[in-house]
Amino acid sequence: MVFHDVLIIGGGLAGLRAAIEASKNGLNVAVISKVYPVRSHSVAAQGGINAALKSNDNWEDHAYDTVKGSDYLGDQDAIEIMCKEAPEDIRELERMGAVFSRDADGDIAQRPFGGAGFPRTCYLADRTGHGLLHLMFEQIRKYEVTVYPEWFVTDLIVEDNIARGAIALEMLTGRFHRLHAGALIMATGGYGRVFGITTNALTNTGDGMGLALRAGAPLMDMEFVQFHPTTLKRTGILITEAARGEGGYLLNSKGERFMKSYAPNAMELASRDVVSRAEQTEINEGRDINGCVYLDLRHLGREKILERLPQIRDISISFAGVDPIEEPIPIRPGMHYSMGGIMTDKDGKTPVEGLFAAGESACVSVHGANRLGGNSLLETIVFGRRAGQSVTEYCSGSKVAAFPKSALQDATRKAAMIFERDAGVKSSELLERVNSAMMECCGVFRTEEKMKEGLDRVRAVREDLPKVTLTDKGNVFNMELAGVYELEHIVDLAESILLGAIHRKESRGSHTRLEYPKRDDKDWMKHTLIYKDGPEMRIDHKDVTVTRFEPKERKY
Amino acid sequence: MSLKFAYYPGCASKEITRESSDTTLKVAPLLDIELKEMPKANCCGAGLLKDYDYKLHLAMNARIFAEAEGMGLDIMTICSTCLMVMSTANSELKNDEKLLAETNELLGEAGLTYKGTIDIKHFLWVVMKEVGAEKLKGLVKRPLKGIRLASFYGCHTLRPSSVLGFDDPLNPTSMEEITAALGAESVDYDGRTKCCGFQADLVTEEVALAMTAKRLLSAKDSGAHSVVTPCPFCHINLDSYQSKAERVAGRKIDIPVLHFTQALGIALGLSSKDMGLDRHMVPLQDLLDSI
Amino acid sequence: MEITVKVKRCNPQGNADCKPSWQSYDIKAEVGMSVLEVLLDVIAGVDPSLVCRRSCRSAICGSCAMKINGRPLLACDTQIIEEYEKAGRIELEPLDNHRVIKDLAVFQEPPWDEFDKIIPYLNEKDKDVAMTAEDEHAIDASQKCIMCGSCNSVCNALEMEKNYLGPAALAKAWRFVGDVREGKKEKRLDRLSQEHGIWDCVRCVHCTEYCPKDVAPLSAIERLRDKAMAYGIDDNHGAKHSTAMVDSIRRVGRLDEAAMTFKTLGLLRSIGMIPFGMKMEMHGKMPHPVVLPAIDGIDEVRKIMDKREEEKKKEELD
Ligand SMILES: Cc1cc2nc3c(=O)[nH]c(=O)nc-3n(C[C@H](O)[C@H](O)[C@H](O)COP(=O)(O)OP(=O)(O)OC[C@H]3O[C@@H](n4cnc5c(N)ncnc54)[C@H](O)[C@@H]3O)c2cc1C
Ligand code: SF4
Ligand code: SF4
Numbered sequence A: 001m002v003f004h005d006v007l008i009i010g011g012g013l014a015g016l017r018a019a020i021e022a023s024k025n026g027l028n029v030a031v032i033s034k035v036y037p038v039r040s041h042s043v044a045a046q047g048g049i050n051a052a053l054k055s056n057d058n059w060e061d062h063a064y065d066t067v068k069g070s071d072y073l074g075d076q077d078a079i080e081i082m083c084k085e086a087p088e089d090i091r092e093l094e095r096m097g098a099v100f101s102r103d104a105d106g107d108i109a110q111r112p113f114g115g116a117g118f119p120r121t122c123y124l125a126d127r128t129g130h131g132l133l134h135l136m137f138e139q140i141r142k143y144e145v146t147v148y149p150e151w152f153v154t155d156l157i158v159e160d161n162i163a164r165g166a167i168a169l170e171m172l173t174g175r176f177h178r179l180h181a182g183a184l185i186m187a188t189g190g191y192g193r194v195f196g197i198t199t200n201a202l203t204n205t206g207d208g209m210g211l212a213l214r215a216g217a218p219l220m221d222m223e224f225v226q227f228h229p230t231t232l233k234r235t236g237i238l239i240t241e242a243a244r245g246e247g248g249y250l251l252n253s254k255g256e257r258f259m260k261s262y263a264p265n266a267m268e269l270a271s272r273d274v275v276s277r278a279e280q281t282e283i284n285e286g287r288d289i290n291g292c293v294y295l296d297l298r299h300l301g302r303e304k305i306l307e308r309l310p311q312i313r314d315i316s317i318s319f320a321g322v323d324p325i326e327e328p329i330p331i332r333p334g335m336h337y338s339m340g341g342i343m344t345d346k347d348g349k350t351p352v353e354g355l356f357a358a359g360e361s362a363c364v365s366v367h368g369a370n371r372l373g374g375n376s377l378l379e380t381i382v383f384g385r386r387a388g389q390s391v392t393e394y395c396s397g398s399k400v401a402a403f404p405k406s407a408l409q410d411a412t413r414k415a416a417m418i419f420e421r422d423a424g425v426k427s428s429e430l431l432e433r434v435n436s437a438m439m440e441c442c443g444v445f446r447t448e449e450k451m452k453e454g455l456d457r458v459r460a461v462r463e464d465l466p467k468v469t470l471t472d473k474g475n476v477f478n479m480e481l482a483g484v485y486e487l488e489h490i491v492d493l494a495e496s497i498l499l500g501a502i503h504r505k506e507s508r509g510s511h512t513r514l515e516y517p518k519r520d521d522k523d524w525m526k527h528t529l530i531y532k533d534g535p536e537m538r539i540d541h542k543d544v545t546v547t548r549f550e551p552k553e554r555k556y
Numbered sequence B: 001m002s003l004k005f006a007y008y009p010g011c012a013s014k015e016i017t018r019e020s021s022d023t024t025l026k027v028a029p030l031l032d033i034e035l036k037e038m039p040k041a042n043c044c045g046a047g048l049l050k051d052y053d054y055k056l057h058l059a060m061n062a063r064i065f066a067e068a069e070g071m072g073l074d075i076m077t078i079c080s081t082c083l084m085v086m087s088t089a090n091s092e093l094k095n096d097e098k099l100l101a102e103t104n105e106l107l108g109e110a111g112l113t114y115k116g117t118i119d120i121k122h123f124l125w126v127v128m129k130e131v132g133a134e135k136l137k138g139l140v141k142r143p144l145k146g147i148r149l150a151s152f153y154g155c156h157t158l159r160p161s162s163v164l165g166f167d168d169p170l171n172p173t174s175m176e177e178i179t180a181a182l183g184a185e186s187v188d189y190d191g192r193t194k195c196c197g198f199q200a201d202l203v204t205e206e207v208a209l210a211m212t213a214k215r216l217l218s219a220k221d222s223g224a225h226s227v228v229t230p231c232p233f234c235h236i237n238l239d240s241y242q243s244k245a246e247r248v249a250g251r252k253i254d255i256p257v258l259h260f261t262q263a264l265g266i267a268l269g270l271s272s273k274d275m276g277l278d279r280h281m282v283p284l285q286d287l288l289d290s291i
Numbered sequence C: 001m002e003i004t005v006k007v008k009r010c011n012p013q014g015n016a017d018c019k020p021s022w023q024s025y026d027i028k029a030e031v032g033m034s035v036l037e038v039l040l041d042v043i044a045g046v047d048p049s050l051v052c053r054r055s056c057r058s059a060i061c062g063s064c065a066m067k068i069n070g071r072p073l074l075a076c077d078t079q080i081i082e083e084y085e086k087a088g089r090i091e092l093e094p095l096d097n098h099r100v101i102k103d104l105a106v107f108q109e110p111p112w113d114e115f116d117k118i119i120p121y122l123n124e125k126d127k128d129v130a131m132t133a134e135d136e137h138a139i140d141a142s143q144k145c146i147m148c149g150s151c152n153s154v155c156n157a158l159e160m161e162k163n164y165l166g167p168a169a170l171a172k173a174w175r176f177v178g179d180v181r182e183g184k185k186e187k188r189l190d191r192l193s194q195e196h197g198i199w200d201c202v203r204c205v206h207c208t209e210y211c212p213k214d215v216a217p218l219s220a221i222e223r224l225r226d227k228a229m230a231y232g233i234d235d236n237h238g239a240k241h242s243t244a245m246v247d248s249i250r251r252v253g254r255l256d257e258a259a260m261t262f263k264t265l266g267l268l269r270s271i272g273m274i275p276f277g278m279k280m281e282m283h284g285k286m287p288h289p290v291v292l293p294a295i296d297g298i299d300e301v302r303k304i305m306d307k308r309e310e311e312k313k314k315e316e317l318d
């Protein structure tokens, strides 16, 4: 059986950064990823990565902006670490070969981003994630990290609360493999596909969170789901904030700049949660255009659009069939980022021994109730590195636990069962049911009644899971089979989001409840934990760590 | 209407495939095209110079352009490689002031400057766009009736389309439209827009010849009586090296290859001698007899 | 709008000579829909066994390159109605020059294996070198590559020679050789100049034409060749061929085919060409084997070349 000191599940930025660190420390490291690592969702990040680099900026300000952005739910000790270590991480990326856009003085250029008091977002044109992910992929070649590309992890092997490895389906052959490991790092990214409309890649099904949950690790703050105000109608493809930064208007069906009734000062440039709420109100109250509002750039003029927003123009033309020079772009709020995830400490440790997590699949928590743009790429790098470091310490200090003999058999038996079923439902139908339930019941505005309805609908899907059948009965590249495993996680995550959201009786950051419109620091300055250690999920709490910034009202 | 160009046949068409240029000089007046020789013009470098030294490549090309600019004329060439090399260099110079200035510094050494005012066109393009199929039809004396032609475009006639762009790089039609105007039929075949192998002749000869054979065979197997190409380098591989390609393919191919200019010449009534048809390695007599 | 989408399907299940067959799906397309979206609809609603790779849906992850109506395109970046109106059909096939895994998914050896061969990471110099905007610009295009394989699928050299590194890997190679911070340029160029490296390219311009990200791999290859020769790595047919061209231009201002053959292939192989040369001679196809007259104004040419050589001497190699 193959053995690796560390098996990293996920080949996005967080996973690869962790791999580099662990490999530098002399461990035998493997990365397993259901897509070729450079196809991971990190590649799509456009805007940039935050760090207080300039002499007139400082990490404390970055930390303050982050804490405030998080609506005071972020753990301040973790946030301090992230902001303090950011500049050195950026410089290290540069030494590895990262290319950043430069300003006139030859320094790394930095652009302003929402919620930040200083332009501290470093970028490579509008393909920062692409540049960094390809860089990480180069580096794992340098450190000779083993890669299992297009291997799909179906099970984590954890016994007696100790992680021992994983079972994975090799897409090319359809064979299941045992991967014995001294430690595991989950870096599987977000769960955007729980929702029908999302900016996330098709692969973002939250597998790692689902796997960890089943293995006994708690998920934290799952109710906090970021909705981005400007995503394309049918596909949810992102139009970056820069469109509004350059002066774009948001219009309703009457042609009004409706933001004047919601944020008369900041208008279109209010924070993401505020703008998304405003749009959703317009849509709910019937001032929509086929379920959308308009992002209008026409008044900026052809020249400015071509010069400053070429990418946005390309995206609109390619993916919405609309040239923003001629027509307004129909947009609506779309699911964008999962603030919640596998609970970890500052070093990526989870309560399961030998199980670590980093990146969007983890919840440290640095984003609290609302993430700032540019902080999540930073999180993947800082906490990916730290997880790689702490896994090294773990490996040197503990014995390798045995891999249970029956695990592989259990996995293949399960797959065989799915293959054998004849009459039943297609997994795509069930997925559609979860997606619409989540869109309708757990979107920008939430009510007890709707969320309970959502929970019922999701649980009804769970009932139907054992009826899923396959059209494709072949072994080679059976994406339909992989889709069944993804669906199981999607159902688990949908339920945990709903449970957390029903439970939290306040409005904070991205979580807006019509019955409880105010933030409630007295009762809810605490994280929500979801466990699935029995047949039912259960909820628990953890205090928020406050070091230097006492909660106060959030005004922009 | 009379069209007037600075004529840049390219080195190949001045020597190895001289018949192509000879034909052009006879065909052009019949189409009301006036061609002015460029006695000073140097070789465009065929891309090899660009491999050696990018800046020198720009300077040598700019020297050609400066001569045409001095004549107040755009350039017309009958070589696709020259077309591609010169057009990309010209476009880079026109769109980058700094590059143009650096290049002019080198040209200055010889007392020359290039202001960036000329364009470069292929004969095929001029016939297609500026003479037009209609006018051409009216001039045909000897229609290519019953002849099936396999148009072999040559890479550098079509790509990069962002610079050349007068025909679709994947589904070009200009050659077919013109040969149709001349009375011929066209065949579709796999190698139509692919590479003849020329650039690898002296580097990886076996690969080049295998490529040549593959293209020729796909033309032959599609039932064509002859290949016709607007590029002299393609002609060298497809015609002059056909026997070598046959050896690599282990199969007789035996398909004649016309220069584009000769297809025009035949239809417009030029004699075999005018067009240097005896200079071809693959005999053309059967083809001519069948017209 | 109703459109029939034809997909070339193949499920080898390990059997190499599986015969592909065309399958048609009648679909409804809305304005703005990409080919990928339509495929996803087909997969979700009609035929979950149809396979195509996909992830980002926004033309950046490189998963979904396929042949659409005969040319390589990203399915997620191709508007189906537009394409249909242009071509009158929608036919989807796996990329050429790649072995098929299933349906539209192909093996990814190119570019990954080739990628490893070019040492795909920066070898830092001993001292820290700061990058300027201009330095960034020099490698910007080659950095845009999303490893979609489109260029390799249309590469004429790769079609004939499977061992060729191919345009994607070479574009990546330039990303390092062109980087001011790279410390092992010469070593890299030396390796790249060996068999099946930069000199295998036949300059068909297909890669540059069809790259969805404007990487222009051919330009990267030309730059690599230029740099390799600047380092004096010229003991190969490709470099000799180029150098012979330069000599020829210096001497007579134009291409001297006979002299170039001699200089590129050396005495022995050139002699090997004599019987063939004689055949060409009979057809008047051997150009002035001894003296080709120089063009008018050859002095100008030489002056420019001298000046450039001087300049080059001052340009630092690192
Ligand atoms: C459109 C868009 C733009 C963004 N722009 C920015 C930005 O400008 N700045 C910023 O800071 N953040 C941005 N973000 C957020 C940021 O990109 C992500 O949070 C971050 O990239 C996540 O990285 P990751 O490494 O955690 O996960 P990912 O990059 O998502 O990688 C997940 C990995 O896990 C693997 N995996 C998943 N499941 C399995 C399984 N079952 N078996 C095997 N492997 C598996 C996948 O193959 C993949 O390799 C953006 C997000 C979106 C959607
Ligand atoms: S130009 Fe060279 S690398 Fe590009 S496709 Fe043609 S042969 Fe391949
Ligand atoms: S160079 Fe272009 S076509 Fe080739 S792999 Fe990269 S992005 Fe794709």
Ligand code: FES
Pocket (backbone or CB within 6 Å): C053, C054, C055, C056, C057, C058, C059, C060, C061, C062, C063, C064, C065, C074, C075, C076, C077
């Ligand atoms: S799906 Fe990512 S490039 Fe098309």
